[in-house]
Amino acid sequence: AQTVTQSQPEMSVQEAETVTLSCTYDTSESDYYLFWYKQPPSRQMILVIRQEAYKQQNATENRFSVNFQKAAKSFSLKISDSQLGDAAMYFCAYEVRASGSRLTFGEGTQLTVNP
Amino acid sequence: NAGVMQNPRHLVRRRGQEARLRCSPMKGHSHVYWYRQLPEEGLKFMVYLQKENIIDESGMPKERFSAEFPKEGPSILRIQQVVRGDSAAYFCASSPPGLEFNEQFFGPGTRLTVL
Numbered sequence: 001a002q003t004v005t006q007s008q009p010e011m012s013v014q015e016a017e018t019v020t021l022s023c024t025y026d027t028s029e030s031d032y033y034l035f036w037y038k039q040p041p042s043r044q045m046i047l048v049i050r051q052e053a054y055k056q057q058n059a060t061e062n063r064f065s066v067n068f069q070k071a072a073k074s075f076s077l078k079i080s081d082s083q084l085g086d087a088a089m090y091f092c093a094y095e096v097r098a099s100g101s102r103l104t105f106g107e108g109t110q111l112t113v114n115p
Numbered sequence: 116n117a118g119v120m121q122n123p124r125h126l127v128r129r130r131g132q133e134a135r136l137r138c139s140p141m142k143g144h145s146h147v148y149w150y151r152q153l154p155e156e157g158l159k160f161m162v163y164l165q166k167e168n169i170i171d172e173s174g175m176p177k178e179r180f181s182a183e184f185p186k187e188g189p190s191i192l193r194i195q196q197v198v199r200g201d202s203a204a205y206f207c208a209s210s211p212p213g214l215e216f217n218e219q220f221f222g223p224g225t226r227l228t229v230l
Contacts, residue, residue, distance in 0.1 A: 004157075043204055045158075045221035091157055100146055100170055103208075103219060105157035 002027045004094050006106035013082045014114050020067075021077045021109045023092030031097040034068065034075045039108070040088040048090070051075065053097070079111075087113045117142070119209050119222035120189075127228045134194040134201070136225045140209030147190040148219060149182060152204040164190060165212075197229045 003026045013019035025034070036048040051059045051068050058066050063083075067076045079086055092106040120139040128134050140147050145166050150158040163171040164184040175182065179197075184190040194201055204226045208219035 043224050043226070045206060045208075045224075047218070050218075100163055100165075100210075102148065102160040102163060102171065102174070103150070103158070104160070105150075107157045 002029070002094055002096075002104045004092050004104050004106040006092055006109050008109045009107070010110045010112070012112040012114060013079070015082055015084060017082055018078060018080045019082055019111065021079075021090055021092075021111070023075045023077070023106055025073050025075065025092070025094050027073070027094065027096075029096050033095045033097055034066075035093040035095070035103070036064070036066070036077045037091045037093060037105075038086075038088045039091060045091075049077065082113050084113050084115060087111055119144075119207055119220050121205075121207050121222035121225050123225060124223060125226050125228070127230060128197050129230050130198055131196050134197050134227055134229075136192040136194075136205050136207075136227070138190040138192070138207030138209075138222060140190070140207075141211075141220055143211055144209035144220070145212045146210045146217070147184050148208045148210075149190075149192050150206045150208065152206065152224075154203070158206060161192075194227075197227075199229050202227055202229045 005024045032053045034051045038046045038048050049061045049064050063080045065078045089108045091108045094104045095101050147164045149161040152158045160174040162175050162182045179195045181193045204224045206224045207222045210217040210219045
């Protein structure tokens with residue numbers, strides 16, 4: 001069974017600074033996707049970034065980037081130039097690369113951005 | 116193209132009553148997923164459906180919970196004889212048909228409170 005672990009229940013960062021959220025996962029599959037989702041107080045799940053396991057290059061989306069270490073099964077999210085609107089719960093998630101596959105989520109990291 | 120719609124957004128039930136949660140997938144999407152988020156936890160997969168078929172219900176509790184996705188109309192998650200432990204946010208996600216991976220798009224969730 002696949003598992004996703006986020007070891008940081010809470011993190012805080014100063015506005016304009018950089019913060020890194022950690023995620024590790026366990027799987028016997030070789031072809032899969034990894035995601036970071038943001039859940040603000042509205043509870044809407046917002047996809048932040050996606051990484052295909054077969055790609056060696058780390059994904060980036062504006063101020064968001066990942067450090068994907070496939071051998072170590074590690075997938076961290078770096079947020080640069082943090083903004084007040086980045087404050088939210090962040091979930092790491094895993095999905096086998098196949099049609100109709102379920103998402104497996106970590107327990108989340110609550111990010112606070114201090115002005 | 117409207118996003119995934121869920122209603123009601125908030126639902127209050129007394130113990131022993133039935134709860135019906137509705138999910139209308141995005142236009143053109145024929146795959147529906149239900150996830151449950153207990154307080155202070157990540158989302159947990161419950162069930163995956165296609166039109167008129169339950170494909171994977173391995174995350175559904177064995178009793179009181181059922182789901183359907185009829186040929187016409189929304190997908191329904193039904194909880195009979197609710198108990199306090201059913202209080203949670205229930206999220207629906209949808210994806211388009213196809214043999215390859217397709218991103219899941221989330222609805223805003225239904226927050227169920229059992230008194």
